[in-house]
Amino acid sequence: MDLKELYRDVILDHNRQPRNFGPLSPVDTSADGHNPLCGDRLTVYVQLDGDRIRDVHFDGKGCAISVASASLMTEAVKGKDRAAIRHLFDEVHATLTGASEEPPASLGKLAALAGVREFPARVKCASLCWHTLNAALAHECVPVTTE
Ligand code: ZN
Numbered sequence: 001m002d003l004k005e006l007y008r009d010v011i012l013d014h015n016r017q018p019r020n021f022g023p024l025s026p027v028d029t030s031a032d033g034h035n036p037l038c039g040d041r042l043t044v045y046v047q048l049d050g051d052r053i054r055d056v057h058f059d060g061k062g063c064a065i066s067v068a069s070a071s072l073m074t075e076a077v078k079g080k081d082r083a084a085i086r087h088l089f090d091e092v093h094a095t096l097t098g099a100s101e102e103p104p105a106s107l108g109k110l111a112a113l114a115g116v117r118e119f120p121a122r123v124k125c126a127s128l129c130w131h132t133l134n135a136a137l138a139h140e141c142v143p144v145t146t147e
Contacts, residue, residue, distance in 0.1 A: 003103075007115025014068035019075050024057040029139055032060075033132030035124050040066035044132045051081045058129060065122050070129035072110055082137060089130050096123050 024045035033042045040062030047055040056078055058070045077085050088110075095103045095114045103111035116126045 003114050006112045010112035011068040014071040015064040018071040020057045029136045031132050031136035033128045035128045038125050044136050046136050066125040069126040073129045
């Protein structure tokens, strides 16, 4: 399957049926993210187990890319510790911006986000959930805006 097919299939699937969608209770930390360029608004809810994410959910409204990216992210970061999540975010960011030509195999389904490269204006849609998760993990329970 080439990256374009992967992009189309994975983004459509996760937009139609977002995984881990809806609030989480109890919640240890959460954050709101807003991408004013597109109008995407997400809230990320996190349950922590020490340094590790025990469970993570999101809700909100946004375009297909922001919703699919958040859905993919919740699946990818569940059970991981902060260092692993930082590493994953670096790989996702490099994939989104085209800094790495081929997405690393460790990305799994997140490699589909490489398709966003063809739409530079949508990179912020795809990265919104990650910035929001970072804000939640930093215990900054204030609205964040993607840079
Ligand atoms: Zn968007």
